[in-house]
Amino acid sequence: MVISEKSLANGILLLKNIFSGLFPVLTVVAYANHLLPLSTLAYSYVIATILFAILLTIKKEWKKNIFNTRAIKDIVLAVLFIAIVYYLFYYLALSFTSPQNVALISITEAAFSFIIIGWITKKEPVSPSHFFGAMLMLFAAGIVLFNNQSAINIGDVLMLCAVIIAPIGNIFAKRALHQVSLSYLLFLRSLTGAIIFFIASLIFEKTIPLEIIFKSLPYLLYSGLIFMGLMKIINLFSFKKTSVTHTISFNCLAPVFTFIFAWIILKDAPTTVQIFAIIPSFIGLFFLTTAKQKQTQYGFEEATD
Numbered sequence: 001m002v003i004s005e006k007s008l009a010n011g012i013l014l015l016k017n018i019f020s021g022l023f024p025v026l027t028v029v030a031y032a033n034h035l036l037p038l039s040t041l042a043y044s045y046v047i048a049t050i051l052f053a054i055l056l057t058i059k060k061e062w063k064k065n066i067f068n069t070r071a072i073k074d075i076v077l078a079v080l081f082i083a084i085v086y087y088l089f090y091y092l093a094l095s096f097t098s099p100q101n102v103a104l105i106s107i108t109e110a111a112f113s114f115i116i117i118g119w120i121t122k123k124e125p126v127s128p129s130h131f132f133g134a135m136l137m138l139f140a141a142g143i144v145l146f147n148n149q150s151a152i153n154i155g156d157v158l159m160l161c162a163v164i165i166a167p168i169g170n171i172f173a174k175r176a177l178h179q180v181s182l183s184y185l186l187f188l189r190s191l192t193g194a195i196i197f198f199i200a201s202l203i204f205e206k207t208i209p210l211e212i213i214f215k216s217l218p219y220l221l222y223s224g225l226i227f228m229g230l231m232k233i234i235n236l237f238s239f240k241k242t243s244v245t246h247t248i249s250f251n252c253l254a255p256v257f258t259f260i261f262a263w264i265i266l267k268d269a270p271t272t273v274q275i276f277a278i279i280p281s282f283i284g285l286f287f288l289t290t291a292k293q294k295q296t297q298y299g300f301e302e303a304t305d
Helices: 005-032 039-056 062-068 072-093 099-106 106-120 130-146 153-179 182-204 210-215 217-241 242-264 270-289
Strands: 293-296 299-302
Touching: 005 099, 005 210, 005 217, 005 242, 039 062, 039 072, 039 182, 039 217, 039 242, 072 153, 072 182, 099 106, 099 130, 099 153, 099 242, 099 270, 106 153, 106 242, 106 270, 130 153, 130 242, 153 182, 153 270, 182 217, 210 217, 217 299
Parallel strands: none
Antiparallel strands: 293 299
């Protein structure tokens, strides 16, 4: 039996969501063991940079990518929106709010992807079903954000800002991938992030003792090799083989695994508000992912038949 590229991408995405669902929980554990957000991000990027440098060397892709100047603008903008702004907000959010809330709000990236990529920029088509699904997911995010009338959690707001910004960066990432290799794009993202966040951690955070860094090495390796490395390869591979909106929608399975891992590892059962919020999220996800699509050179577009 021949497996289509889209089916292969979906299977890999499912496995990726299991690992992705575990990540917020492990990050909260790492912060409890005295790691700090900016330095954690910096060390993770260093590990990811080494990984992608090795891949570029093995595949002998340095020369053809370095001398490709046509993709510079798209690479710079993808790095700015994803490697710097998105991950800054993501790691900071986990120091203020629960991994379950981060996971739930991250679902709305699918909604913002359809709104920004499809509706506003017209990069990918959006049907009334897509729009209705997006509105349901935004409603779910509102439940999380405004469940406490006395104050809005800054971590929830940071994560919401992250998912609004992500689709913009993904547009430039997909454009760049038509001109440079996946490993090269991720190498530049990681290298830039490592430099910027090491400088930021020196300015804004206290120095972390080497003892704590070595103690946290398993987490940092997971963050750098799996979360910043393997998972990004899978995401961008799926962008190339399907579409940005399809990939982000599929990634909405991750919060289910976050709830399971938080319950097992942190002994933190989901709250009534979180359970209530996840219902419209997944109904919205159903509407976002049920439209038939056809493949073009830019990904998958809505089928006309």
